[in-house]
Amino acid sequence: xxxxxxxxxxxxxxxxxxxxxxxxxxxxxxxxxxxxxxxxxxxxxxxxxxxxxxxxxxxxxxxxxxxxxxxxxxxxxxxxxxxxxxxxxxxxxxxxxxxxxxxxxxxxxxx
Amino acid sequence: xxxxxxxxxxxxxxxxxxxxxxxxxxxxxxxxxxxxxxxxxxxxxxxxxxxxxxxxxxxxxxxxxxxxxxxxxxxxxxxxxxxxxxxxxxxxxxxxxxxxxxxxxxxxxxxxxxxx
Numbered sequence: 001x002x003x004x005x006x007x008x009x010x011x012x013x014x015x016x017x018x019x020x021x022x023x024x025x026x027x028x029x030x031x032x033x034x035x036x037x038x039x040x041x042x043x044x045x046x047x048x049x050x051x052x053x054x055x056x057x058x059x060x061x062x063x064x065x066x067x068x069x070x071x072x073x074x075x076x077x078x079x080x081x082x083x084x085x086x087x088x089x090x091x092x093x094x095x096x097x098x099x100x101x102x103x104x105x106x107x108x109x110x111x
Numbered sequence: 112x113x114x115x116x117x118x119x120x121x122x123x124x125x126x127x128x129x130x131x132x133x134x135x136x137x138x139x140x141x142x143x144x145x146x147x148x149x150x151x152x153x154x155x156x157x158x159x160x161x162x163x164x165x166x167x168x169x170x171x172x173x174x175x176x177x178x179x180x181x182x183x184x185x186x187x188x189x190x191x192x193x194x195x196x197x198x199x200x201x202x203x204x205x206x207x208x209x210x211x212x213x214x215x216x217x218x219x220x221x222x223x224x225x226x227x
Contacts (some may be wrong), residue, residue, distance in 0.1 A: 009153070034215045041217040043201055044154075088153060090215070097161070098144055098169065099216060105151040 002026035004091050014110055019076040023089030026070070027096075033065060033072045034099065035087040044088055047075060048062050079109045113138045117202050117219035123227045124189065124196060132187045132222045134202035141207050143185035143218065147171060148199040157200075160185055189224065197226050 003026040003110045013019045021035075032051045035054040036044035037045075052073065062075040076083055086104040093100065115136040124130045136143065142161045146154040156169030159177040174193025179185055185204075189196045200223075202217035 020174070032215075043221045046215045049215055056214070071115075096169065098156050098159050099154075100156075101146075101153040103151065 004089055004100050004106045005103035006087075007088050007108040008087045008103060009065050010108050012081050012108045012110060013104055015081060016077060017079050017109075019075075019079045019083065019107055019109070021074040021089075021107065023072045023074075023102055024070055025072070025089075025091045025100075027091065027093040027100075028067075028070060030067075030070075030093045030096075032091075032092045033063070033091040035061075035063060035074045036090060036101075037083075038086045038088055038104065039086075043069050062089075076107075079107075081109045081111055083107060115202055115204055115217055115219035117200075117222050119222060120220065122222055122224045124224060127191045129188055129190050132189070132200055132224070134185045134187065135183055136185075136204045136219075137183060137216075138217060139182070140217070141182070143170075143179070144203045144205075145175075145185070145187045146201045146203065148201060154201060157187065158199035171205065177182045178186060181212055183225070188215055196224055197202075199223050 005024045031107040035048040037047050038044040048063040055082045056063045060077045062104045083100045086106050089100040118133045121180050144159045145157040155171050157175050158177045160166035176188045180210040201221050205216050
């Protein structure tokens, strides 16, 4: 079983702050990494993908990947109350056929 | 607009009853997936299909069955053999299986199944 680990939280940050969400994975040969946002009672929606070591920025979101450390993170700048949700890390392995998801980190942005 | 449609949104199952969850996509995606989500848990893979008339068991296939007779459709049947079926069920699709790594998934809106 390939593991994807996330801190369940809740992670609480004040509005306007940077939220940092972390994820580790066990399959060293994993190829691609995704962050999904899931509001309560809703289905996940893709917010970021990353395949190469380093940073990838998209608006207020930055994904960071370190394959040597088997670590991927998501930074949310200028956090807003509407960012309050569960963030799921998902990993696609080298011989994989489907995404393997972590349990998610609950983020709460307080006004 | 293209997307994935899951129905019904809410479903109630009596003990010993089989129920079928519908999943239809008009994205022309080859691969389709079923996941189960329990409160506070991540998504666990039930079944997946990379091509019409072919499907494979995921990590928790016991008590479930699927079919893939059409590219657009991937229904999931929750059988009476599934002893704890209450959960949120999510259907997803992706482009050609070899490209799932680059595009990720598109999800349906989910079906919430409750045993009564």
